[in-house]
Amino acid sequence: MAGQFAGYQNEIYLQGYGGTAPPFTTDATRLEAAAAELMGPEAYSYVAGAAGSGATASANRAAFDRWRLVPRMLTDATERDLSSTVLGTPLPAPVLLAPVGVQSIVHADAERATARAAAALGLPVVLSTASSTSIEDVAEASGDGPRWFQLYWPNDPDVCGSILSRAREAGYTALVVTLDTWTLAWRPSDLDSGYLPFLQGEGMAVPFSDPVFRSRLDKAPEDDLPSAVLRWISMITGTDRGWDALAFLREHWDGPIALKGIQHPDDARRAADAGMDGVVVSNHGGRQVDGAVASLDVLPEIVAAVGDRLEVLFDSGVRTGADVVKALALGARAVLLGRPWVYGLAHGGEDGVRHVLRSLLADLDLTMGLSGHRRITELTPAVLRRA
Numbered sequence: 408m409a410g411q412f413a414g415y416q417n418e419i420y421l422q423g424y425g426g427t428a429p430p431f432t433t434d435a436t437r438l439e440a441a442a443a444e445l446m447g448p449e450a451y452s453y454v455a456g457a458a459g460s461g462a463t464a465s466a467n468r469a470a471f472d473r474w475r476l477v478p479r480m481l482t483d484a485t486e487r488d489l490s491s492t493v494l495g496t497p498l499p500a501p502v503l504l505a506p507v508g509v510q511s512i513v514h515a516d517a518e519r520a521t522a523r524a525a526a527a528l529g530l531p532v533v534l535s536t537a538s539s540t541s542i543e544d545v546a547e548a549s550g551d552g553p554r555w556f557q558l559y560w561p562n563d564p565d566v567c568g569s570i571l572s573r574a575r576e577a578g579y580t581a582l583v584v585t586l587d588t589w590t591l592a593w594r595p596s597d598l599d600s601g602y603l604p605f606l607q608g609e610g611m612a613v614p615f616s617d618p619v620f621r622s623r624l625d626k627a628p629e630d631d632l633p634s635a636v637l638r639w640i641s642m643i644t645g646t647d648r649g650w651d652a653l654a655f656l657r658e659h660w661d662g663p664i665a666l667k668g669i670q671h672p673d674d675a676r677r678a679a680d681a682g683m684d685g686v687v688v689s690n691h692g693g694r695q696v697d698g699a700v701a702s703l704d705v706l707p708e709i710v711a712a713v714g715d716r717l718e719v720l721f722d723s724g725v726r727t728g729a730d731v732v733k734a735l736a737l738g739a740r741a742v743l744l745g746r747p748w749v750y751g752l753a754h755g756g757e758d759g760v761r762h763v764l765r766s767l768l769a770d771l772d773l774t775m776g777l778s779g780h781r782r783i784t785e786l787t788p789a790v791l792r793r794a
């Protein structure tokens with residue numbers, strides 16, 4: 408197990424392609440700057456953008472900086488095993504690819520490229536309902552790789568049931584239900600460019616390939632795109648359902664379910680009361696409520712509230728191996744990574760995503776070893792100090 412991921416460091420040195428030379432940088436900030444040059448300005452703003460002033464997106468990063476690792480010496484951490492099981496899925500390391508919609512605006516290979524890169528490393532993709540590739544096509548690209556499905560919850564029960572049964576059929580094992588985006592937040596960069604990919608029919612592959620959704624339309628999406636898009640948007644927006652409605656999902660999904668976008672311990676308790684298997688502590692990467700609390704800042708209290716009843720996953724702001732260690736030490740079962748691999752996709756499709764994931768895993772592996780930790784279970788709050 409030693410160097411299972413750390414070996415990528417040697418590979419880079421030996422081939423002499425570190426820094427900003429080809430193929431790609433290993434630094435998250437430079438990666439984003441380079442992606443900005445490669446992507447169209449609208450697509451870049453959409454991916455990088457945040458709600459409002461960007462206060463929550465910045466707070467997500469600042470929260471990591473308030474915790475520091477305390478490395479331990481002579482612990483014999485040369486042999487390391489980062490493996491873990493998350494919502495029933497055995498993983499080589501507790502890292503998943505966060506659900507990210509409309510990947511066609513980033514690269515022509517879109518979700519297929521991402522699925523292949525993730526599968527090569529044994530990390531799960533969480534396929535977005537707002538995908539630009541269908542459930543079945545991504546399953547095919549993912550092959551034997553682990554895959555989960557993220558639901559934007561249609562208020563038409565038959566449409567919802569149809570999408571869920573397609574995902575189960577196609578081998579997606581866990582369901583992530585996103586609750587924090589029942590309407591899009593105020594996002595100035597997209598408003599200023601007047602850019603919303605959905606209105607151009609991007610990110611519609613899941614509903615448009617669904618027979619039940621199609622049966623709800625007067626005209627097929629191929630004949631009347633705007634009406635089909637608006638019909639779908641009207642189905643997934645609104646907050647007419649309450650906690651009771653989770654019973655419907657429990658009935659229609661026989662695998663684990665996690666609720667994404669949880670930020671209050673009482674909501675986490677309600678998730679546990681409703682028979683959910685997990686929550687994802689997340690503020691959607693600062694894309695929804697501007698001024699919302701940093702995701703990492705609420706993680707400990709949510710773990711304290713429900714950590715013994717369900718699995719607590721985490722996202723928003725993870726960029727480095729040390730960030731992963733900090734989130735796991737504060738009680739996360741696993742972390743989801745968002746924007747960085749999307750920038751990798753912009754750089755080089757499947758290779759770019761793989762590079763970003765391998766870089767993060769190598770950094771995580773080295774940070775674990777150099778801090779004196781061999782296993783994920785050794786990460787507890789005791790390995791951190793407040794800065």
Ligand SMILES: Cc1cc2nc3c(=O)[nH]c(=O)nc-3n(C[C@H](O)[C@H](O)[C@H](O)COP(=O)(O)O)c2cc1C
Nearest residue numbers: 454505506507508535537585691692723724745746
């Ligand atoms: C371009 C983009 C699209 C996203 N699309 C979705 C989505 O379709 N469903 C969802 O649950 N979250 C979506 N998210 C949120 C991510 O799943 C995740 O919560 C967030 O990106 C994590 O923060 P990070 O980017 O700082 O790592 C999206 C994020 C970005 C940047």
Ligand SMILES: CCCCC(=O)C(=O)O
Nearest residue numbers: 508537559588591691694
């Ligand atoms: C319906 C919104 C899908 C994309 C998304 O979640 C985001 O842009 O943050």
